[in-house]
Amino acid sequence: MTGIMSRTLQTRFLRCFLAALLLLGSLSAIGHAQAERPLQSLTYRLSMSLPDTHLFEVSIEVELPKGDLPKSLDFQMPKWSPGRYAVFDFAKNVQEVEAIGGICPPATGLKCTLPSFPVTRVDDQTWRVSTMNTHSLTIRYKVFGNDLSGTFSQLNSRHANFNGGSIFMYVVNHKPDPVTLSITPPGVWRIVNGRTERDDQREWQFPNYDVMIDTPTEIAPNWTDDRFQVDGKTYHVVVHSFGDEGGKRPNLVRDIEKIVRAETAMWGPPEFDSYTFLIHFAADDMSGDGMEHLTSTQIIEPGALGEEGVYGSTLDTVAHEFFHVWNVKRLRPLELGPWDFTRPLNTRALWVAEGLTNYYGHLMRRRAGLWDDTAFMRRESQTITQIENAPGTRLMSAEDSSLSAPFIDGAPHEQKTNLDNTSISYYPKGELIGLVLDLIIRGKTNGRASLDDVMRRMYDEFYLKSPNASYYLRGRGYTTEDFQRVASEVAGFDLSDFFRRYVRGVETLPYDEAFANLGLRVIREQARQPYNAGIAIDWQEKDELTIGAVRSGSPAEDAGLQEGDEIVSLGKKNVSRENFLVSLARYKQGDRVPVSVKRDRRTIQATLVLGAPERFEYRIEERRDATSQQQALRAAWLKGS
């Protein structure tokens, strides 16, 4: 991705580029002709007659406009869906695709008899249906879904929970067309989503496909709906619990309201009339997620609400996802809508979209009164510790990390990678950029401006005041250069050096300068267990102490240890996952530690030669000499005034 292109590569690149231009020209000519004439009607029908099979049944009914008919229509499954940037190829779960001429009357469903139309699979994600010179046709298929997540879908005997991108094909060149979605639930199951207006609603209208798949939907007999109002807007806390709630739901709803109040206090009232927190307590120790949408969020906790730690973790996700109402869903990077689902997303701005949201998610828990200063500082200290100890920190910038999203955002890796050594996540890195940038702006302007002002100005300029750039949504997307310009304008000083060194570069963020402005400082301390010898434990392995990754240039690498090695003994004594760091802490710099590992069917003896301490912890603390002005700046930051 970086580096200098060779001459041959340049020539080859140029040739490909020209070929692509020609191809694009011809494609857009086709696309243009069809896009000018929207479909007369486009209706999605979803049913789920056999929940235990995990098969959603989808029919897409198309009425073509009068006049010249195209020979065929292409239907395509997205390769990925917004908010999670790994490529999953949803087409892999599609089965039994068929097409019929005409549209069955709604009540008859699958029983109506109309002639079959030819369907040809064109590529990995596309099915082509011949129109046979008629104005209406239906494509039907089943799609398997058995994952409870913010990206996939699940149908089983307990519920249906779907994210549209994983089950609905779009009609190629007709993503901008208005759509109707009609759902037939099994028996007495009730339907709810972020666009529900009536209790018994089964049909929805959406302005386009992109907004339809932005509306995750829950269908089950037994979800609950608690409501509250802020600024005249209705908030629904829809909960589907698979475990004991321990009587904590009323408190949870009350604390979610505090978060809503803190975040709307910063941004002003949101533009919707109602918003839905769709929360699952999966109680399977496995499913966990949070996904942002225009008028809802889908939150999945792996535990039961009554269990220790689940309550706080839910609020963490709520604070993050609700901030996305503004940052990402409306104020959005240029590439985030309308989307091209035929190839992975490429944007340099996920450190703004996700990283700054992470920062504010934590800050808002403080502003909402759910954390005290100490809890908030501890959380930010952990993030500093995480980033400063990550080997990839000196190799990958925040913008490179954003561009690597298809590889690092939940991507499955069958092939072994070196990403543990070379990558960082734009979530914690972006969080720290937000934190440091905020404190520098507050310090240099003496509290007259802050990152809050930058965010509001961005929202105003790009979402509220820009003319619509596409069919998808109000306003237009921004680039990271736009963000740099607006931040500099709001701050009143040039931030290009900051962006060059810390956003596009990999220099250590100027923590000292930033925290000093508010009478704080960052202490770097050797950890109590100062060595790991460059070994990251694979916690997925249930029992053995297995090496998950070896840090570049570490004692473990020098000793020839590898990912997958099972460590049997250290210093001639048996060692486990639990006491590995404690065992290493008995040694000091220069010590030679014998280690024995199992690799395949061999046992290998090696020696770890320990260098300087490797593990450090960072702690934000108050300076005793903080001036009253610095304390006032700090209070304004933490309380959001």
Ligand SMILES: [Zn+2]
């Ligand atoms: Zn459910």
Ligand SMILES: [Zn+2]
């Ligand atoms: Zn997020």
